[in-house]
Amino acid sequence: MTAEELYAKFAAQFPKVQKASVEVKGSPAYATLRLNSPAELEPVIEWLKGLGFTYLDIVTATDYKGPIDVKGFVMDPNPNAFLPEGATPQIEAPTATPNYPYREAFELEYCLTYLEEKIKVFLKLDVPRDGGKVPSLVKHFPAADWQERETLDLYGIGFEGHPNPTKILTPDFIKGYPLRKDYVHTPDQFD
Amino acid sequence: MTETTTASPVEYLKTDELFVNLGPQHPSTHGVLRVGLTIKGEVITKAVPDVGYLHRGTEKLAEVRGYHHCVVLTDRWDYVSAMPNNLVFCLAAEKIMNLQVPERAQYLRTIMCEMNRIASHLLFFGTYGIDIGAFTPFLYAFREREMVLDLFEMLCGARLTYNYIRLGGVMMDTPPEWIDKTKEFLDYFKPRLDEYDTLLTYNPIFMDRTQTVGLIPKDTAIAWGLSGPNLRGSGVNYDARVFEPYAAYDKVKFDVPVGKTGSCWDRYFCRVxxxxxxxxxxxxxxxxxxxxxxxxxxxxxxxxxxxxxxxAHVEGSRGNLGIYLVSDGGQSPFRLHVRAPSFINLAILQDMLVGQKMADVIAILGSIDIVLGEVDR
Known part of the structure; x- marks a missing residue:
């Protein structure tokens, strides 16, 4: 199966699910699709699983709010603080790129693999930044368990129906969700 | 043991559910991993792995660093085999930048990743022996591992965090005598592998200890997203080197070892x-x-x-290591996500340990072969 054949199958089964405007580069065997609403996620996943996409690679998210707030870092954000001036090009604090489609949303990314056909499909789904919720995939893929917990821990996206929606990586006293672009570190007992 | 003073002798001897803390400071957890085990007699009824002690937020740190600086961060994930980490980040960044890598660099990358795989599997071989109760293999494994690390030191000056594979190629060409020394090492190493087999792999005590525990059926392994020797030990032939050849893997011939039953021994055997x-x-x-x-x-x-x-994804020493990279056109990655194989492999522990005997916990945990730096990132 090639990516084009997969797009054709999708168009026949889910006419609303469109090929994403920004494709994931890497291999000709990567297909990228954009879902319109969280309600579409489970039917699409079930259908893909029936088709042979039995391996869940990644579950993650991206915050598209804009350039990162450097106040989110405890340390001095200048990575070349010890180098003399002009020794190595300095990296400036990230700034907004003109015309880049920043938006007030998290984009969830799912990647599934068809092991025999050597094809990967990337699903993208926008959820609102405040109180965004998506159905959990743990009952379809146990592999989603910890990855969804990680996304919950770092972004604060709710996964409905997750058996154990708790923090996994950050300590309990950390307030906020560190991978959000507007995260600001609250001083704790270690500062 | 609660309220034992008033209980009758029969009740006193009754087995209660007991909570046992494994780690975070425990030599057999290979780092700072805590597993909360609930046991009834000898049988585990619940296992809750607790990770995150080593979380450094490298995905966040990458968002204020340049692409060249990010290679340094990648070394700190799986510090036992850092070359594939360097490689996977460079592959993802090169794809986004449309960089072409010269052929010699492709071969050098392949050589370094495979040498690092040897070093990493030797560490597994040694420490898994210790976990099971065989101390001797460790000494032999580390003798050979030192040689690989010496070669790396000669190559790039570092023994663990190499920063050798860079965007567009590698840091520098090999020193003149490096290739001869590597050939010398390989000639020395090949007969050692047969020694390992007699020492541990086909040792009847070791086989009895590991062949019947920690069974992962094929479907379970796929559903939990296992990768690397853990997946192949269950009989699934999924290897990123074959699935989507990168570097010079399309120019060399090799077999992908696959296990049969998915036991601890099968996973061990795949690595050897x-x-x-x-x-x-x-x-x-x-x-x-x-x-x-x-x-x-x-x-x-x-x-x-x-x-x-x-x-981009590569077959790291521990499994399928992937990088999802988003660029907004700035100097730093807009988003860097790591598909860390140790993290995803470890998740199955909560399912796998239930129903196993307390004495087998270390044998099972060791056979998954995790590095906590990669679990927590």
Whole structure:
């Protein structure tokens, strides 16, 4: 199966699910699709699983709010603080790129693999930044368990129906969700 | 043991559910992993792995660093085999920047990843022996591992965090005598693999201890997203080197060892068999490699890739290591996500340990072969 054949199958089964405007580069065997609403996620996943996409690679998210707030870092954000001036090009604090489609949303990314056909499909789904919720995939893929917990821990996206929606990586006293672009570190007992 | 004073002798002897803390400071957890075990008699009824003690937020740190600086961060994930980490980030960044890597650099990358796989599997071989109760293999494994690390030290000055594979190629070409020394090592190493087999692999005590515990059926392994020797031990032939050849893997011939039952022994055996394949890959690469450039020309000092997204995955020593990279056109990655194989492999522990005996916990945990730096990132 090639990516084009997969797009054709999708168009026949889910006419609303469109090929994403920004494709994931890497291999000709990567297909990228954009879902319109969280309600579409489970039917699409079930259908893909029936088709042979039995391996869940990644579950993650991206915050598209804009350039990162450097106040989110405890340390001095200048990575070349010890180098003399002009020794190595300095990296400036990230700034907004003109015309880049920043938006007030998290984009969830799912990647599934068809092991025999050597094809990967990337699903993208926008959820609102405040109180965004998506159905959990743990009952379809146990592999989603910890990855969804990680996304919950770092972004604060709710996964409905997750058996154990708790923090996994950050300590309990950390307030906020560190991978959000507007995260600001609250001083704790270690500062 | 609660309220035992008033209980009758029969009740006193009754088995209660008991909570046992394994780790975070425990020699057999290979780092700072805590597992909360609930046991009834000898049988585990619930296992809750607790990770995150080593979380450094490298995905966040990457968002204020340039692309060249990010390679340094990648070394700190799986510090036991850092070359594949360097490689996967460079592959993802090169895809987004459309960089072409010279052929010699491709071979050098392949050689380093395979040498690192040998070093990493030797660490597994040694420590898994200790976990099971065989101390001797550790000494032999570390003797050989030192040699690989010495070769790396000669190559790039570092023994663990190499920062050798860079955007567009590698840091520098091999020193003149490096290739001869590597050939010497490989000739020395090949007979050692047979020694390992007599020492541990086909040792009847070791086989009895590991062949019946920690069984992962094929479907379970796929559903939990296992990768690397853990998946292949269950009989699933999924290897990123074959699935989507990168570097020079399409130019060399090798087998992918696959297990049968998915027991601890099968996972162990896949790793030991992989070392033989790695030796063969390095030998083929050394034969095929021609003089040439070791890095692409004209890689920007401060790369600003065009907006876009890319995904790259390699077969690291622990499994399928992937990078999802988003660029918004700035100097730093807009988003860097690591598909860390140790993290995803470890998740099955909560399912796998239930119903197993307390004495088998370490044998099972050791056979998954995690590095906590990669679990927590």
């Amino acid at each position: 068999a992989e070392m033989r394949q790695s030796v063969s890959i390095v030998e083929q690469c050394l034969k095929l490699m021609q003089p040439g450039d070791f890095a692409a020309k004209g890689v920007a000092k401060v790369p600003k890739p065009p907006p876009g997204e890319s995904y």
